[in-house]
Amino acid sequence: xxxxxxxxxxxxxxxxxxxxxxxxxxxxxxxxxxxxxxxxxxxxxxxxxxxxxxxxxxxxxxxxxxxxxxxxxxxxxxxxxxxxxxxxxxxxxxxxxxxxxxxxxxxxxxxxxxxxxxxxxxxxxxxxxxxxxxxxxxxxxxxxxxxxxxxxxxxxxxxxxxxxxxxxxxxxxxxxxxxxxxxxxxxxxxxxxxxxxxxxxxxxxxxxxxxxxxxxxxxxxxxxxxxxxxxxxxxxxxxxxxxxxxxxxxxxxxxxxxxxxxxxxxxxxxxxxxxxxxxxxxxxxxxxxxxxxxxxxxxxxxxxxxxxxxxxxxxxxxxxxxxxxxxxxxxxxxxxxxxxxxxxxxxxxxxxxxxxxxxxxxxxxxxxxxxxxxx
Amino acid sequence: xxxxxxxxxxxxxxxxxxxxxxxxxxxxxxxxxxxxxxxxxxxxxxxxxxxxxxxxxxxxxxxxxxxxxxxxxxxxxxxxxxxxxxxxxxxxxxxxxxxxxxxxxxxxxxxxxxxxxxxxxxxxxxxxxxxxxxxxxxxxxxxxxxxxxxxxxxxxxxxxxxxxxxxxxxxxxxxxxxxxxxxxxxxxxxxxxxxxxxxxxxxxxxxxxxxxxxxxxxxxxxxxxxxxxxxxxxxxxxxxxxxxxxxxxxxxxxxxxxxxxxxxxxxxxxxxxxxxxxxxxxxxxxxxxxxxxxxxxxxxxxxxxxxxxxxxxxxxxxxxxxxxxxxxxxxxxxxxxxxxxxxxxxxxxxxx
Amino acid sequence: xxxxxxxxxxxxxxxxxxxxxxxxxxxxxxxxxxxxxxxxxxxxxxxxxxxxxxxxxxxxxxxxxxxxxxxxxxxxxxxxxxxxxxxxxxxxxxxxxxxxxxxxxxxxxxxxxxxxxxxxxxxxxxxxxxxxxxxxxxxxxxxxxxxxxxxxxxxxxxxx
Numbered sequence: 001x002x003x004x005x006x007x008x009x010x011x012x013x014x015x016x017x018x019x020x021x022x023x024x025x026x027x028x029x030x031x032x033x034x035x036x037x038x039x040x041x042x043x044x045x046x047x048x049x050x051x052x053x054x055x056x057x058x059x060x061x062x063x064x065x066x067x068x069x070x071x072x073x074x075x076x077x078x079x080x081x082x083x084x085x086x087x088x089x090x091x092x093x094x095x096x097x098x099x100x101x102x103x104x105x106x107x108x109x110x111x112x113x114x115x116x117x118x119x120x121x122x123x124x125x126x127x128x129x130x131x132x133x134x135x136x137x138x139x140x141x142x143x144x145x146x147x148x149x150x151x152x153x154x155x156x157x158x159x160x161x162x163x164x165x166x167x168x169x170x171x172x173x174x175x176x177x178x179x180x181x182x183x184x185x186x187x188x189x190x191x192x193x194x195x196x197x198x199x200x201x202x203x204x205x206x207x208x209x210x211x212x213x214x215x216x217x218x219x220x221x222x223x224x225x226x227x228x229x230x231x232x233x234x235x236x237x238x239x240x241x242x243x244x245x246x247x248x249x250x251x252x253x254x255x256x257x258x259x260x261x262x263x264x265x266x267x268x269x270x271x272x273x274x275x276x277x278x279x280x281x282x283x284x285x286x287x288x289x290x291x292x293x294x295x296x297x298x299x300x301x302x303x304x305x306x307x308x309x310x311x312x313x314x315x316x317x318x319x320x321x322x323x324x325x326x327x328x329x330x331x332x333x334x335x336x337x338x339x340x341x342x343x344x345x346x347x348x349x350x351x352x353x354x355x356x357x358x359x360x361x362x363x364x365x366x367x368x369x370x371x372x373x374x375x
Numbered sequence: 376x377x378x379x380x381x382x383x384x385x386x387x388x389x390x391x392x393x394x395x396x397x398x399x400x401x402x403x404x405x406x407x408x409x410x411x412x413x414x415x416x417x418x419x420x421x422x423x424x425x426x427x428x429x430x431x432x433x434x435x436x437x438x439x440x441x442x443x444x445x446x447x448x449x450x451x452x453x454x455x456x457x458x459x460x461x462x463x464x465x466x467x468x469x470x471x472x473x474x475x476x477x478x479x480x481x482x483x484x485x486x487x488x489x490x491x492x493x494x495x496x497x498x499x500x501x502x503x504x505x506x507x508x509x510x511x512x513x514x515x516x517x518x519x520x521x522x523x524x525x526x527x528x529x530x531x532x533x534x535x536x537x538x539x540x541x542x543x544x545x546x547x548x549x550x551x552x553x554x555x556x557x558x559x560x561x562x563x564x565x566x567x568x569x570x571x572x573x574x575x576x577x578x579x580x581x582x583x584x585x586x587x588x589x590x591x592x593x594x595x596x597x598x599x600x601x602x603x604x605x606x607x608x609x610x611x612x613x614x615x616x617x618x619x620x621x622x623x624x625x626x627x628x629x630x631x632x633x634x635x636x637x638x639x640x641x642x643x644x645x646x647x648x649x650x651x652x653x654x655x656x657x658x659x660x661x662x663x664x665x666x667x668x669x670x671x672x673x674x675x676x677x678x679x680x681x682x683x684x685x686x687x688x689x690x691x692x693x694x695x696x697x698x699x700x701x702x703x704x705x706x707x708x709x710x711x712x713x714x715x716x717x718x719x720x721x722x723x724x725x726x727x
Numbered sequence: 728x729x730x731x732x733x734x735x736x737x738x739x740x741x742x743x744x745x746x747x748x749x750x751x752x753x754x755x756x757x758x759x760x761x762x763x764x765x766x767x768x769x770x771x772x773x774x775x776x777x778x779x780x781x782x783x784x785x786x787x788x789x790x791x792x793x794x795x796x797x798x799x800x801x802x803x804x805x806x807x808x809x810x811x812x813x814x815x816x817x818x819x820x821x822x823x824x825x826x827x828x829x830x831x832x833x834x835x836x837x838x839x840x841x842x843x844x845x846x847x848x849x850x851x852x853x854x855x856x857x858x859x860x861x862x863x864x865x866x867x868x869x870x871x872x873x874x875x876x877x878x879x880x881x882x883x884x885x886x887x
Binding site: 017133207208 | 424427428429430524599601602688689690691692693694695696697
Binding site for chain 1: 748749750751777778779780781783785786794796800803826827828830831832835839849852853854855856863864870
């Protein structure tokens with residue numbers, strides 16, 4: 001086998017200019033190292049270099065038992081931590097064919113939608129920050145703080161809540177949960193017009209995002225983009241609609257699809273998704289079924305030998321868990337098909353021919369979380 | 376008050392020496408004024424930004440954080456001044472001082488009140504615009520001498536931006552100069568004795584005011600035109616490699632320029648130290664006259680300053696090509712047409 | 728809801744063994760036929776698998792198993808394509824001409840398992856440093872040993 005090592009970008013003429021963006025940089029959302037070849041202000045070539053936060057989660061999971069590896073996934077896409085945990089628990093429950101009580105399903109769905117809301121709020125704030133408008137960041141965090149407080153009261157931790165267990169949730173919700181969530185929804189709906197006034201209707205913001213970073217439908221499918229990135233290019237791919245899990249089969253919500261495929265379309269899709277999340281929460285919050293919050297799973301979890309697959313919709317796209325079991329208490333092989341990994345592939349086709357200012361806008365609209373790519 | 380100082384000096388020294396010492400004292404007074412105003416405006420900016428973002432800003436250093444600026448300057452003085460290894464040492468060290476000196480120079484013709492003006496030359500406004508346009512040399516020097524791709528890119532962008540927007544600012548200033556018929560600062564202010572130009576000159580002056588506001592925000596390299604120092608794009612642009620006192624010089628120069636621009640705008644459009652008179656309301660006018668002129672002046676300056684700070688914390692940033700397109704395709708043509716219309720209106724006597 | 732493409736697959740590929748991988752339909756293909764089968768899957772009008780959702784590999788100690796998870800967005804069905812590789816000569820044709828998402832997936836598999844994809848535009852280690860030895864996700868990989876050797880060779884160990 002010959003030694004094949006990929007190389008850095010080569011400078012081919014004197015007018016070209018090679019620049020490293022990152023890994024430490026205020027606007028790459030994580031440690032992403034990009035090499036750009038510039039011709040003046042225009043981007044001619046782009047190469048991502050990864051691995052700065054590669055922790056070997058897949059390899060580590062092979063030495064932990066089934067209850068332990070779930071909490072490594074919180075650290076992958078830490079803004080949808082609960083949804084990642086939910087995916088693992090669903091996969092394990094499918095493997096051992098455990099019954100999950102209705103109450104647990106609804107609680108998990110509620111927490112997942114709150115997580116999605118919090119993640120999109122942070123995305124909105126950091127989009128404003130990347131574009132140069134500093135103030136929206138604080139407005140986004142005002143609402144996000146309230147959601148994080150609920151998380152802290154329910155599961156003890158604000159960001160990486162280890163709340164899901166195979167069989168249900170770890171603890172019941174506290175008595176004030178319903179009232180506080182309703183309060184948050186009401187306050188957020190009242191404040192949502194500020195989001196539009198600050199960024200959406202601002203001509204400077206629009207001129208920086210409309211027509212920038214176009215991703216066609218065919219390209220998005222070929223790159224296996226999922227989530228808001230794909231939905232803004234016209235692909236219907238919401239896992240909550242295609243393969244409903246937990247309590248998503250009993251709520252009605254719209255799947256937001258636009259066809260423009262530019263940064264502004266992705267922005268609008270995520271804003272609308274926030275509203276849909278609030279609708280889902282409102283439908284579920286008053287009707288949490290009574291009953292057990294957890295099915296106790298006796299003994300050590302040892303799924304029968306074979307393969308299991310589960311996919312969920314995180315805030316950024318489709319997370320797929322491929323679980324290969326050999327009958328022991330440790331997984332034989334786990335593969336996490338993370339949404340950001342494929343969305344990263346869309347960065348190059350969207351930014352070639354544009355300017356560095358456009359690159360910042362495109363990265364903000366792709367909403368990449370690098371630990372999710374590197375695992 | 377200046378007479379009192381003049382008499383004291385004449386008593387102490389011979390006439391020529393008295394003049395020289397007088398000049399030195401006046402220069403010192405300006406320097407102290409500039410430093411005080413820069414410190415005040417740094418504090419103001421942080422507090423205003425904080426209140427717009429629903430937080431409190433500096434609160435610990437001094438009562439309500441008033442000594443924060445001093446603490447920052449003190450810290451910057453103690454920092455190690457680094458010079459990058461391959462940098463062009465002379466240019467690298469001169470650049471911050473050039474930018475700062477240029478800002479100080481522009482204070483000479485500004486009239487703070489009828490009796491407080493350092494040098495009432497007959498080309499005051501021309502002097503201010505020409506001296507402040509030398510600042511771009513300092514910026515380009517800083518970017519080039521840093522031996523850093525990012526700084527160079529930032530400096531080039533900044534240079535292009537400043538040179539372009541000077542045209543529009545100049546044309547807006549020309550509109551008022553033409554209406555008032557004088558280039559000297561005191562002449563322009565005297566011509567506003569019966570009303571500020573922004574009211575007297577109605578439409579042309581209003582358009583010129585808007586163009587001046589946009590162009591001077593771009594000249595200052597402030598948001599929404601702060602691409603040259605945008606943290607998110609190219610770390611800190613042309614002053615990436617500076618630290619310690621040299622960085623403080625750039626910082627100080629930016630706030631001083633903010634003041635110059637506000638003062639110029641106040642002088643040209645808002646009447647300088649002239650109080651607000653409304654038509655024939657004599658009682659009102661007499662009350663307005665009681666407020667001392669320098670309070671009027673500084674009040675107007677601080678209102679303009681507030682507007683500039685407000686812009687920064689509200690708007691996102693423009694991309695470099697959108698910025699230049701705004702200037703060359705929109706502001707400059709509108710400015711020139713406005714100038715022509717203004718001159719026709721003035722000639723026909725249709726101003727108030 | 729997801730459809731199952733069993734009927735069409737058995738019609739177009741009558742010789743390939745059909746099975747299940749998790750709850751998805753799976754076909755097992757030999758290493759040499761892989762590219763032709765995948766081209767057919769991509770281009771045949773009634774199959775139209777236009778998205779490569781995931782490309783992964785499992786080290787089954789005796790052999791390496793590479794798994795392609797394909798999806799058709801127009802017909803709404805999923806398919807798994809499995810290949811088995813010998814550990815001594817793990818080589819496969821690159822799928823980048825068919826699906827662009829294969830570019831990053833194949834780089835990752837090269838990094839983690841050592842499978843070389845012929846025809847890939849830029850095959851390099853994605854996560855590990857470029858001069859790393861060994862392929863981390865193989866079962867024969869000893870993490871402590873490789874890490875110690877790497878640090879020693881780069882003189883990075885604290886107590887040498």
